[in-house]
Amino acid sequence: MARVVVLPGDGIGPEVVGAALQVLREVAPDVTLEEHPIGGAAFEAAGDPFPPGTRDALAGADAALLGTVGGAPDSAWNHLPRPQRPESGLLRLRQHLGVFANLRPVQVMPGLEHLSPLRPEIAAGVDLLIVRELLGGAYFDPRRGRGEDAAFNTIGYSRAEIERVGEHAFRAAQERRGVLTSVDKANVLEVSELWRDTVTAQAQAYPRVTLNHEYVDSVATLLVTRPQRYDVLLTENLFGDILSDLAAVLPGSLGLMPSASLGARTGLYEPVHGSAPDIAGQGVANPAGTILSAALLLRYSLGRGSEADRVEAAVRTALAAVPTRDLGGTATTAELTAAVLRAL
Numbered sequence: 001m002a003r004v005v006v007l008p009g010d011g012i013g014p015e016v017v018g019a020a021l022q023v024l025r026e027v028a029p030d031v032t033l034e035e036h037p038i039g040g041a042a043f044e045a046a047g048d049p050f051p052p053g054t055r056d057a058l059a060g061a062d063a064a065l066l067g068t069v070g071g072a073p074d075s076a077w078n079h080l081p082r083p084q085r086p087e088s089g090l091l092r093l094r095q096h097l098g099v100f101a102n103l104r105p106v107q108v109m110p111g112l113e114h115l116s117p118l119r120p121e122i123a124a125g126v127d128l129l130i131v132r133e134l135l136g137g138a139y140f141d142p143r144r145g146r147g148e149d150a151a152f153n154t155i156g157y158s159r160a161e162i163e164r165v166g167e168h169a170f171r172a173a174q175e176r177r178g179v180l181t182s183v184d185k186a187n188v189l190e191v192s193e194l195w196r197d198t199v200t201a202q203a204q205a206y207p208r209v210t211l212n213h214e215y216v217d218s219v220a221t222l223l224v225t226r227p228q229r230y231d232v233l234l235t236e237n238l239f240g241d242i243l244s245d246l247a248a249v250l251p252g253s254l255g256l257m258p259s260a261s262l263g264a265r266t267g268l269y270e271p272v273h274g275s276a277p278d279i280a281g282q283g284v285a286n287p288a289g290t291i292l293s294a295a296l297l298l299r300y301s302l303g304r305g306s307e308a309d310r311v312e313a314a315v316r317t318a319l320a321a322v323p324t325r326d327l328g329g330t331a332t333t334a335e336l337t338a339a340v341l342r343a344l
């Protein structure tokens with residue numbers, strides 16, 4: 001029987017995960033859901049943002065569903081030694097699982113164009129996928145350091161690291177509209193030169209995919225002015241972090257953005273947004289990104305594509321009927337969740 005490890009985390013994490021669990025229990029009642037602490041909550045409980053108990057629970061699990069980690073700007077957590085901070089717990093979780101390919105789909109769902117702050121002719125029909133490398137680059141490179149008046153980080157990638165995430169992007173493009181845009185800064189960075197060379201060589205194996213290379217600064221503009229030109233975007237870790245928050249403008253809110261992190265037996269599913277300390281505890285967070293992440297979990301880790309389709313359709317219906325506050329509506333977390341459950 002399938003087993004999913006549930007990691008609510010901090011801030012709005014428990015609120016949005018609570019919503020997704022209601023949906024999962026409805027469409028997949030046979031799946032075992034097991035909650036464990038992560039992030040600041042785990043630091044408070046166990047002195048470690050990724051405690052051994054949570055790590056052990058992941059062994060043999062089919063998937064993990066994560067909420068969010070991290071505190072407000074003035075949180076004491078931000079002054080802990082870096083390995084004890086909530087965000088380090090999340091990075092260690094990703095590394096422990098070995099999930100190097102982070103898929104962040106961005107869709108303006110039919111009938112929900114009005115939720116985008118962009119003009120309808122720009123937003124309508126947008127359906128793109130950001131494939132973000134998740135275990136390399138500046139985030140994990142050991143060549144880093146901080147002195148009193150100087151500090152440095154390094155963006156290092158090996159050909160093998162680029163190839164393995166590239167494979168996910170090429171395969172996704174092949175199954176979609178066949179256009180892959182590799183995002184880099186090859187006009188300035190050597191690491192981007194290697195990225196570009198590697199992806200170009202890989203393209204030989206995917207004759208049905210058209211490969212383009214674009215500079216990340218230019219993509220930042222085109223993503224919100226001409227988003228319909230993109231199908232799959234492949235990018236390194238830090239560029240992908242930034243571009244995926246920017247892409248949230250397209251559907252209308254960070255609260256709508258799901259993600260799937262793949263590459264290992266146990267997939268990790270989490271919304272793209274953070275712990276939103278400004279609205280945490282108020283019951284107004286948009287749970288759609290987490291519910292849609294649960295749909296990705298059903299599709300990719302549990303092989304239940306039809307249930308995933310059902311959940312996605314229900315979210316679309318619910319958002320059209322009762323948009324949450326981040327989308328200009330008034331629905332609370334509970335009201336949107338109830339609407340999703342009704343629409344299933």
Ligand SMILES: NC(=O)c1ccc[n+]([C@@H]2O[C@H](COP(=O)([O-])OP(=O)(O)OC[C@H]3O[C@@H](n4cnc5c(N)ncnc54)[C@H](O)[C@@H]3O)[C@@H](O)[C@H]2O)c1
Nearest residue numbers: 068069070071254255272273274275276278279285286326
């Ligand atoms: N994956 C993660 O766990 C993750 C991701 C990003 C940031 N963080 C952490 O979260 C904390 C806050 O970061 P931040 O403020 O830069 O980013 P954030 O994504 O938490 O919030 C940015 C803005 O978007 C809003 N927002 C985000 N999610 C929403 C939702 N579901 N519904 C409605 N509104 C939503 C917030 O209210 C806020 O105004 C920090 O500690 C940061 O390190 C965690």
Ligand SMILES: CC(C)[C@H](C(=O)O)[C@@H](O)C(=O)O
Nearest residue numbers: 069070087090091241272274
């Ligand atoms: C919280 C942080 C470590 C994380 C990241 O930078 O990967 C987040 O911003 C994300 O996008 O998932």
Ligand SMILES: [Mg+2]
Nearest residue numbers: 241242245272
């Ligand atoms: Mg981010």
